[in-house]
Amino acid sequence: xxxxxxxxxxxxxxxxxxxxxxxxxxxxxxxxxxxxxxxxxxxxxxxxxxxxxxxxxxxxxxxxxxxxxxxxxxxxxxxxxxxxxxxxxxxxxxxxxxxxxxxxxxxxxxxxxxxxxxxxxxxxxxxxxxxxxxxxxxxxxxxxxxxxxxxxxxxxxxxxxxxxxxxxxxxxxxxxxxxxxxxxxxxxxxxxxxxxxxxxxxxxxxxxxxxxxxxxxxxxxxxxxxxxxxxxxxxxxxxxxxxxxxxxxxxxxxxxxxxxxxxxxxxxxxxxxxxxxxxxxxxxxxxxxxxxxxxxxxxxxxxxxxxxxxxxxxxxxxxxxxxxxxxxxxxxxxxxxxxxxxxxxxxxxxxxxx
Amino acid sequence: xxxxxxxxxxxxxxxxxxxxxxxxxxxxxxxxxxxxxxxxxxxxxxxxxxxxxxxxxxxxxxxxxxxxxxxxxxxxxxxxxxxxxxxxxxxxxxxxxxxxxxxxxxxxxxxxxxxxxxxxxxxxxxxxxxxxxxxxxxxxxxxxxxxxxxxxxxxxxxxxxxxxxxxxxxxxxxxxxxxxxxxxxxxxxxxxxxxxxxxxxxxxxxxxxxxxxxxxxxxxxxxxxxxxxxxxxxxxxxxxxxxxxxxxxxxxxxxxxxxxxxxxxxxxxxxxxxxxxxxxxxxxxxxxxxxxxxxxxxxxxxxxxxxxxxxxxxxxxxxxxxxxxxxxxxxxxxxxxxxxxxxxxxxxxxxxxxxxxxxxxxxxxxxxxxxxxxxxxxxxxxxxxxxxxxxxxxxxxxxxxxxxxxxxxxxxxxxxxxxxxxxxxxxxxxxxxxxxxxxxxxxxxxxxxxxxxxxxxxxxxxxxxxxxxxxxxxxxxxxxxxxxxxxxxxxxxxxxxxxxxxxxxxxxxxxxxxxxxxxxxxxxxxxxxxxxxxxxxxxxxxxxxxxxxxxxxxxxxxxxxxxxxxxxxxx
Numbered sequence: 029x030x031x032x033x034x035x036x037x038x039x040x041x042x043x044x045x046x047x048x049x050x051x052x053x054x055x056x057x058x059x060x061x062x063x064x065x066x067x068x069x070x071x072x073x074x075x076x077x078x079x080x081x082x083x084x085x086x087x088x089x090x091x092x093x094x095x096x097x098x099x100x101x102x103x104x105x106x107x108x109x110x111x112x113x114x115x116x117x118x119x120x121x122x123x124x125x126x127x128x129x130x131x132x133x134x135x136x137x138x139x140x141x142x143x144x145x146x147x148x149x150x151x152x153x154x155x156x157x158x159x160x161x162x163x164x165x166x167x168x169x170x171x172x173x174x175x176x177x178x179x180x181x182x183x184x185x186x187x188x189x190x191x192x193x194x195x196x197x198x199x200x201x202x203x204x205x206x207x208x209x210x211x212x213x214x215x216x217x218x219x220x221x222x223x224x225x226x227x228x229x230x231x232x233x234x235x236x237x238x239x240x241x242x243x244x245x246x247x248x249x250x251x252x253x254x255x256x257x258x259x260x261x262x263x264x265x266x267x268x269x270x271x272x273x274x275x276x277x278x279x280x281x282x283x284x285x286x287x288x289x290x291x292x293x294x295x296x297x298x299x300x301x302x303x304x305x306x307x308x309x310x311x312x313x314x315x316x317x318x319x320x321x322x323x324x325x326x327x328x329x330x331x332x333x334x335x336x337x338x339x340x341x342x343x344x345x346x347x348x349x350x351x352x353x354x355x356x357x358x359x360x361x362x363x364x365x366x367x368x369x370x371x372x373x374x375x376x377x378x379x380x381x382x
Numbered sequence: 383x384x385x386x387x388x389x390x391x392x393x394x395x396x397x398x399x400x401x402x403x404x405x406x407x408x409x410x411x412x413x414x415x416x417x418x419x420x421x422x423x424x425x426x427x428x429x430x431x432x433x434x435x436x437x438x439x440x441x442x443x444x445x446x447x448x449x450x451x452x453x454x455x456x457x458x459x460x461x462x463x464x465x466x467x468x469x470x471x472x473x474x475x476x477x478x479x480x481x482x483x484x485x486x487x488x489x490x491x492x493x494x495x496x497x498x499x500x501x502x503x504x505x506x507x508x509x510x511x512x513x514x515x516x517x518x519x520x521x522x523x524x525x526x527x528x529x530x531x532x533x534x535x536x537x538x539x540x541x542x543x544x545x546x547x548x549x550x551x552x553x554x555x556x557x558x559x560x561x562x563x564x565x566x567x568x569x570x571x572x573x574x575x576x577x578x579x580x581x582x583x584x585x586x587x588x589x590x591x592x593x594x595x596x597x598x599x600x601x602x603x604x605x606x607x608x609x610x611x612x613x614x615x616x617x618x619x620x621x622x623x624x625x626x627x628x629x630x631x632x633x634x635x636x637x638x639x640x641x642x643x644x645x646x647x648x649x650x651x652x653x654x655x656x657x658x659x660x661x662x663x664x665x666x667x668x669x670x671x672x673x674x675x676x677x678x679x680x681x682x683x684x685x686x687x688x689x690x691x692x693x694x695x696x697x698x699x700x701x702x703x704x705x706x707x708x709x710x711x712x713x714x715x716x717x718x719x720x721x722x723x724x725x726x727x728x729x730x731x732x733x734x735x736x737x738x739x740x741x742x743x744x745x746x747x748x749x750x751x752x753x754x755x756x757x758x759x760x761x762x763x764x765x766x767x768x769x770x771x772x773x774x775x776x777x778x779x780x781x782x783x784x785x786x787x788x789x790x791x792x793x794x795x796x797x798x799x800x801x802x803x804x805x806x807x808x809x810x811x812x813x814x815x816x817x818x819x820x821x822x823x824x825x826x827x828x829x830x831x832x833x834x835x836x837x838x839x840x841x842x843x844x845x846x847x848x849x850x851x852x853x854x855x856x857x858x859x860x861x862x863x864x865x866x867x868x869x870x871x872x873x874x875x876x877x878x879x880x881x882x883x884x885x886x887x888x889x890x891x892x893x894x895x896x897x898x899x900x901x902x903x904x905x906x907x908x909x910x911x912x913x914x915x916x917x918x919x920x921x922x923x924x925x926x927x928x929x930x931x932x933x934x935x936x937x938x939x940x941x942x943x944x945x946x947x948x949x950x951x952x953x
Contacts (some may be wrong), residue, residue, distance in 0.1 A: 034575045108571050108575060134573030
């Protein structure tokens with residue numbers, strides 16, 4: 029039987045606040061799955077319930093056929109018996125043990141031969157590029173190295189499931205980038221199921237096979253990163269993932285223009301319009317800054333009020349009537365300056381109720 | 383006086399900073415350094431010449447040697463037992479699902495507020511070998527002449543002292559357990575490590591510095607503790623260093639030989655206290671792992687399951703025995719017609735309290751204590767504020783002398799201060815305060831200066847320099863910025879310092895007992911002397927008053943300190 033993880037109607041309350049509300053989810057074995065959402069959305073609570081650190085108020089959790097948590101049966105398999113590995117945000121490496129001891133300690137506790145403990149410790153250290161630092165103490169190492177100790181400690185146990193609780197958010201941007209790819213490589217190499225909590229969308233996109241977007245304890249969408257990016261289930265998901273413009277629009281004579289700026293032109297015919305979301309001729313058009321196309325024949329006119337050089341990209345603030353539209357283009361593609369007028373089309377627009 | 387100096391400072395070149403610094407140093411030198419120096423000087427010299435031989439022969443005298451040994455035995459016993467209890471209870475409160483935890487946490491600190499010598503009197507009443515109420519009941523019940531427990535013993539002294547000193551470890555370790563990052567334990571748990579192993583290999587090694595720091599504080603206090611051994615040990619000829627100093631000086635009426643023996647013993651106390659504080663600093667430095675949690679999370683709690691109720695009951699029994707039983711005993715004995723009568727309503731009277739209120743000696747003791755503690759608290763608070771200001775805020779050369787002198791009183795036990803004050807203020811330098819209230823006043827200032835500096839410095843460090851600089855840049859003078867910006871912000875720290883001095887000073891015994899004269903008894907001295915004279919009932923009646931004042935004071939200080947929370951800030 030494959031060790032799929034199943035969460036059935038999982039609910040958790042802290043006093044008046046419902047941290048997680050009727051969460052149903054199945055995570056496949058070997059999958060890299062991330063929980064994404066703003067802080068306080070219930071993602072860490074979900075992970076901690078799965079680890080066994082929090083009880084459930086309602087629902088059940090299974091790993092394969094094994095019941096690990098159940099509110100009805102008041103049954104909770106203690107964390108130490110779940111066979112998971114876990115990496116915490118604040119590293120949680122033991123400051124009084126050196127690198128080798130940190131990784132070997134959980135192995136020594138089990139009934140494993142001395143040679144086996146040594147072999148697995150060294151293997152885990154090699155896999156996390158810590159070989160040579162065995163005798164160092166965590167206090168002498170950088171944040172990235174400390175987080176590698178935590179990772180080595182978790183994988184040395186050959187866990188069925190690896191739980192990562194914001195493992196990269198205490199690292200500096202440079203380390204974060206490289207650790208992200210290291211974790212991905214490790215996951216491919218070991219074939220372990222990874223559950224990953226983060227509030228950083230690019231982290232989630234880079235790492236996950238599938239991801240879950242959560243808000244106020246309620247699941248918004250579960251899908252692949254690509255689908256979530258291009259087909260967000262609702263306005264929250266669209267705004268939470270990637271950069272976004274939300275522009276109020278109005279309909280006149282079956283054609284759509286930017287709110288209060290009829291003179292600027294009507295949104296081009298090639299863009300499909302979802303008429304169902306319009307109420308009293310009003311709606312919101314949502315699109316990515318990169319989905320705006322500048323061109324002589326563009327359907328909407330505007331004025332460049334700010335141009336910001338970001339390196340490969342150039343960021344424009346374009347004024348249309350009263351509204352600002354953010355546009356990002358490759359620096360080689362556009363030569364517009366501040367104060368220039370421009371015309372725009374939109375590759376893809378999602379329509380929401382005002 | 384500081385005010386004048388600061389005002390005059392604004393224009394002149396030799397500014398107020400130097401004058402304030404010089405004055406602060408002068409105060410500390412006169413109040414703290416000279417007495418300590420006088421002890422060392424008198425211990426090692428005779429007629430102005432170095433004399434080590436005498437020191438050695440004094441230490442080799444049987445009763446001084448025994449006192450040293452006894453102090454050490456008591457300190458070791460109290461430290462061991464107190465550390466065990468402190469760690470046990472703090473673990474129960476911080477890391478298990480014991481019910482009523484916040485109440486328990488408060489109750490475990492209560493012994494800290496109660497004067498231990500009053501507790502010792504209560505235990506004498508309950509467990510003295512013949513007359514002790516519990517022993518009598520036991521002997522009647524089992525028809526035996528052997529008492530249940532003889533409180534007049536080394537074991538008795540150790541147990542009673544432990545009851546009052548274990549909160550040192552309890553508070554240190556609870557704080558460490560609460561601050562510790564729970565994921566350090568959780569990461570071990572998810573890795574499959576059993577709970578017992580986590581406790582042994584992760585939790586305890588990480589809180590060890592706090593345990594040792596608390597244990598050393600117990601050792602420091604116990605080594606130089608006067609009250610309990612004086613009440614429970616003197617009866618059987620058992621002396622430790624402070625009680626021996628007291629006996630020597632008291633029985634000889636302050637003769638030179640007795641004072642000299644005293645200075646030698648006091649030197650040993652100073653040295654061991656300095657050693658203990660040094661060790662503590664080392665431990666705290668070496669053990670400064672960053673185990674403090676990044677975000678506040680609830681720590682993992684050990685489920686006590688079936689043993690939850692039994693453990694809770696044991697905790698309540700402990701609190702009953704250490705707090706409620708002695709307090710109730712003092713109150714009941716204070717209302718007995720004659721000491722030794724059984725506790726029955728027909729033997730009770732309120733006349734003792736009436737007597738205490740009307741008796742000149744006790745009235746004088748209460749008014750002396752009130753004057754001394756209020757006065758010393760006020761003066762020490764003000765001096766401490768100025769000295770802390772120099773230490774924390776001013777950029778002047780030579781302030782390291784202040785820093786050193788400021789922490790010196792921490793390592794000087796009460797007995798030593800009393801002895802030093804006698805040597806300094808008995809006319810040797812032209813001022814004779816002996817047998818007046820002022821000698822006790824000076825001693826209290828010396829004894830509690832460290833409290834004031836600590837509390838004020840903590841408050842001042844919270845006030846970021848930029849706040850004062852902003853005021854100065856708006857055109858305020860140094861004095862204006864201090865009066866309008868700094869003082870309002872550190873007022874809570876000053877109030878805290880005032881009460882931190884007031885409450886212990888009200889019940890002070892160790893220092894006053896060496897300094898009091900016929901008309902200058904304090905409450906502590908009066909209770910102690912009444913007990914010594916066999917007036918146990920009156921001693922208990924007065925102790926009841928003292929306890930009421932202390933409890934009232936604690937409630938007031940708690941109110942004030944909790945109201946100030948969220949007070950000082952900046953930067």
